[in-house]
Amino acid sequence: MNDQDTLAATPIGQDILRGAVELEQTARGIMPHRLPARARAQCTDPQLAMAESQPSGVRLVFRTQATDIEIDILPTRYVYTGIPPRPAGVYDLLIDSRLVRQSSAAGGDTVTIDMAAGTASKQSGPLGTVRFTDLPGHDKKVEIWLPHNEITELVALRSNARIEPVAGDGRKVWLHHGSSISHGSNGDSPTSIWPALAASLGGVELINLGFGGSALLDPFTARTMRDTSADVISLKIGINLVNTDLMRLRAFTPAVHGFLDTIRDGHPTAPLLVISPLYCPIHEDTPGPGAFDMSALAAGKISFRATGDPAERKAGKLTLTVIRDELRRIVQERAANDPHLRYLDGLELYGAQDFADLPLPDQLHPDGPAHRRIGERFAGLAFGSEGLLTIDCPTR
Structure with missing residues (x-):
């Protein structure tokens, strides 16, 4: 089929959809998930439900001669009063x-x-259609990356030439877990968030388990990583544990060990990189919980602040500085028996000087140019013959 006036449907399934852990058949279409149903059933947190359903890193991949491609979608968008x-x-x-x-x-x-009132309401809307027209007519590999920050049900895929799945090209699969920055918060587009950019520069296939507000050392996330096929793995740990004020140092250390133990149950020798937090002034030495800055909200802007007391560090409250020190110690200790475990200080990706050059607009998340800087740096540090995600590179 190659009729420029006719669009024919192609079923949407695992053969052309990459980056999703599981596909849910809904009443209207297909919902890509980045956590399996058994994990979702173990946590009713609406923040996690929203984050894992936003298809960061998920993309349609196929070969075609089509010049016109359409996708019917049903997005779910979040708006904030004021x-x-x-x-x-x-x-x-x-x-x-x-x-x-x-x-x-x-x-x-x-x-x-409504953040001031603590309420939420949902309004239903119609399907939308994403259209790409007048594409080159030669045989080509097409990737359509879904929005990283918008829940998306895929209802129908149409084209004016046959769509065929793409066979594997031998690239290594990179499995990454992190917080909202890994999810892509404040990034410009799905391929310009730092993990997608780093994957492109590093020549690897990305599975992105970056969950906004939800990198909390949850055991079900560790089991998902254990059970997901991957060649190289990374974890970016810290900021969500501080801004949720979820645990103290006494609980943090064994939780990190347990998370790593579970991953190693499924990936005993894969290169595994632990990344400590990026620079974030509000939480460097001040514990959480984090909160919205209500004065900024009154001015129509989103900004965050830390509400803890630095003196509470003595009682075991976590800050980014405390977490970096502890993660470095944990990795050094475990690396004696795990030669493929490495550590990367997040300040090498985005530090104090980067904050001076490219400040965090909301005091918590990098913007588009900062995502690019982080992605380029990570690709240089992690991939390649001497990278941290290669077999023979020593721990930093």
């Missing part, structure tokens, strides 16, 4: 690994959150 709504989620289309088009779609459901 804050201008952010733009609709971006879909990045790559041809033979090169970004050539970006598009968005109207429609979808809307969840309105």
Whole structure:
């Protein structure tokens, strides 16, 4: 089929969808998930439910001669009372690994959150359609990366030429877990968030388990990583444990050991990189919990602040400085019996000087240029013959 006036449907399934851990058949289409149902059943936190359903790193991948491609989607968008709504989620289309088009779609459901009142309400909306037209007509590999920050149900895929799955090309699979920064918060588009950029530069296939607000050393996340096929693995641990004020140092240390033990049950010799937090002034030496800055909200902006007392560090409260020191110690201790375990200080990716050059707009999350800097640095440090995610590189 190669009729420029006819669009035919192709079923959406695991054969053309990458980066998702599980696909859920909904009443309207397919919902990509980044945690399996058994993990989702163990936690009813709405923040986690939202984060794992946002398809950061998930993309359609296929070969085709099509010049016109359409996807019917049902997005779920979150808006905050008093804050201008952010733009609709971006879909990045790559041809033979090169970004050539970006598009968005109207429609979808809307969840309105009133942070001052602590309430949320949902309004249903119609399907939207993402269209890419006038593409080159030669045989090509097409990737369509879904919005990293918008829950997306995939309803239908249509094209004016046959779509075929792409066979594996031998690239290593990189499995990464982290917080909202890994998820892509404040990034410009799905292929420009730092893990996607690093994967592109490093020539690896990304499975991104970055969960906004939810990198909390949950055992079900560790089991998901244990059971997910991967060649190299990384964990970025720390900021969510501070800004949720979830645990003290006494609980943190064995929780990290347990998380690593579980991953090693499924990946006993894979290169495994532990990354400590990036620089974040509000939490460097001040414990959580973190909170919205209400004066900023009154001015129509989102910003965060730390509410803890630095003196509480003596009682075991966590700060980013405390976590970096402890993660370094844990990795050094374990590396004596685990030669493929490494440590990367997050300040090497984004430190105090980077904050001076590219400040965090909301005091917590990097913007687009900072994502690029982090991704480029990570690719240089982690991948390649001397990278931290290669077999023979010593622990830093």
